[in-house]
Amino acid sequence: MRNGREVLSNIIDTQIPIHEKYGGVVPEIASRNHIEAISRVTKKALLEAKVEFKDIDAITPTYGPGLVGALLVGLSYAKALAFANEIPLVGVNHIQGHVAANYITYQDLEPPFLCVMMSGGNTQIIHVKSYTEFEVLGKTRDDAIGEAFDKVARVVGLGYPGGPKVDKLAKEGQANIELPKTHFDEDTMDFSFSGIKTAVINLHHKNPDINQADLCASFQKTVTETLMENVKKATQKTKIKTIALAGGVSANSYMRKEFSELEKEGIKVYMPDLKLCTDNAAMIASAGYYNYMAGYRDDLNLNAVPNLKL
Numbered sequence: 001m002r003n004g005r006e007v008l009s010n011i012i013d014t015q016i017p018i019h020e021k022y023g024g025v026v027p028e029i030a031s032r033n034h035i036e037a038i039s040r041v042t043k044k045a046l047l048e049a050k051v052e053f054k055d056i057d058a059i060t061p062t063y064g065p066g067l068v069g070a071l072l073v074g075l076s077y078a079k080a081l082a083f084a085n086e087i088p089l090v091g092v093n094h095i096q097g098h099v100a101a102n103y104i105t106y107q108d109l110e111p112p113f114l115c116v117m118m119s120g121g122n123t124q125i126i127h128v129k130s131y132t133e134f135e136v137l138g139k140t141r142d143d144a145i146g147e148a149f150d151k152v153a154r155v156v157g158l159g160y161p162g163g164p165k166v167d168k169l170a171k172e173g174q175a176n177i178e179l180p181k182t183h184f185d186e187d188t189m190d191f192s193f194s195g196i197k198t199a200v201i202n203l204h205h206k207n208p209d210i211n212q213a214d215l216c217a218s219f220q221k222t223v224t225e226t227l228m229e230n231v232k233k234a235t236q237k238t239k240i241k242t243i244a245l246a247g248g249v250s251a252n253s254y255m256r257k258e259f260s261e262l263e264k265e266g267i268k269v270y271m272p273d274l275k276l277c278t279d280n281a282a283m284i285a286s287a288g289y290y291n292y293m294a295g296y297r298d299d300l301n302l303n304a305v306p307n308l309k310l
């Protein structure tokens with residue numbers, strides 16, 4: 001990554017085919033496969049970017065949140081590289097990386113803005129105050145939205161990873177099934193997705209012949225409405241009229257279409273390139289650049305923090 005915006009290489013070594021047969025990520029298998037992949041991926045990235053270690057100003061691994069085994073593989077490898085090559089080490093919060101996917105897609109985007117962060121482990125509305133300062137305005141109180149997509153897909157028999165499969169099947173259905181939305185009091189911008197997830201599971205079990213495409217379309221529409229209600233609250237409260245989407249679920253085609261409708265209400269909407277929505281190293285490097293420029297440095301005591309907060 002050069003100057004936080006220009007991607008020199010972004011190698012993605014996916015483990016999806018390995019985990020597919022288990023219906024979800026198996027943490028121990030994920031860590032082992034990280035160990036096998038990391039040297040190969042690093043060499044390929046350097047080669048493709050046409051850089052050597054002497055050209056590198058900072059090594060910026062993510063240290064959380066996430067699965068501890070997988071985090072430790074990347075972090076230990078990064079610490080070893082930084083130590084051996086005498087390059088500064090700068091830790092990055094994984095969620096900060098998802099926000100930064102937008103800086104790569106839109107060269108003109110600068111804070112402040114609101115970020116709707118939607119991934120397999122997190123759902124948050126974030127006030128991005130600067131490149132390195134964040135305030136979480138609302139968050140899920142139970143399941144992350146990606147988790148709900150994956151569970152719904154599993155129940156209706158679509159398999160893992162569920163999000164893209166629900167997205168595809170929903171295109172063939174009508175959103176004509178009423179599903180519950182959880183409302184908290186007016187002051188909060190928090191979410192809950194466990195109720196709708198359970199409702200879909202119960203509906204499917206009680207009525208196995210239910211039209212699955214309709215069920216997927218209805219689920220997608222209801223969770224999108226829930227998200228958008230809180231996003232609108234956030235724009236009203238903060239008076240910020242720029243929003244950016246982030247995280248794996250922001251690849252959802254229905255959501256992208258619905259969010260872009262907000263432009264008609266005077267809200268500027270940014271969404272990362274599809275290949276930058278799901279986990280990737282370029283977004284972490286972009287966030288790392290901004291941490292480095294803000295003066296952050298870590299030492300070899302940096303540890304993995306599975307539940308790291310923004």
Ligand code: KG4
Binds near residue numbers: 118248
């Ligand atoms: O951000 P991400 O790659 O990993 C985490 O850091 O969690 O997000 C993965 C999540 C999974 O739950 C996956 O099902 C979901 O993003 N996802 C989607 C779509 N593509 C990926 N959900 C809905 N529609 C999609 N097109």
